[in-house]
Amino acid sequence: MTPQSNRALDQRLGKAHPVQRTCARMEGLPLAALEQVAEYFQTLAEPTRLQILNLLRQGERSVGELAQLCGFTSANISRHLALLTKHRLVARQSRGTSVYYRIADESIYALCDLVCGTIARQLEEKSNERELFLAGSTQAHAIESASHGRSARRRG
Numbered sequence: 001m002t003p004q005s006n007r008a009l010d011q012r013l014g015k016a017h018p019v020q021r022t023c024a025r026m027e028g029l030p031l032a033a034l035e036q037v038a039e040y041f042q043t044l045a046e047p048t049r050l051q052i053l054n055l056l057r058q059g060e061r062s063v064g065e066l067a068q069l070c071g072f073t074s075a076n077i078s079r080h081l082a083l084l085t086k087h088r089l090v091a092r093q094s095r096g097t098s099v100y101y102r103i104a105d106e107s108i109y110a111l112c113d114l115v116c117g118t119i120a121r122q123l124e125e126k127s128n129e130r131e132l133f134l135a136g137s138t139q140a141h142a143i144e145s146a147s148h149g150r151s152a153r154r155r156g
Helices: 003-012 031-044 047-056 063-070 074-086 107-155
Strands: 090-095 098-103
Touching (some): 031 047, 031 074, 031 107, 047 063, 047 074, 047 107, 063 098, 074 098
Antiparallel strands (some): 090 098
């Protein structure tokens, strides 16, 4: 089979197939393009949608399954899925009376993992700064206590 026929078969079977894309950079984009980038990030700026993406990482799921796992109504989850579909992050497939969703663009996980790594590093840095602060504060308190102890002995 040729790569093209493999891709066509995968599409008929509903399998995601990596598509080679041009890698655009944000630098130098016109305002209209930056607005599209902002819309894309706004789609990701909602914890429920991130939870949905995490659940779909494990495989396709129906709206009902996602609603149950997220603890929301099917109507609520459907609204989130509509937005994710609009931005081509997920793809939908009807089967009888049910609709199933799967990840349409696997690169979303690289982006999310990059952001999570950045947040983890920032939290680690804050934790290290806090430890230094607390260590300095404890040391200063010990010096101050020792100093007060000597003053009391001199007076007494």
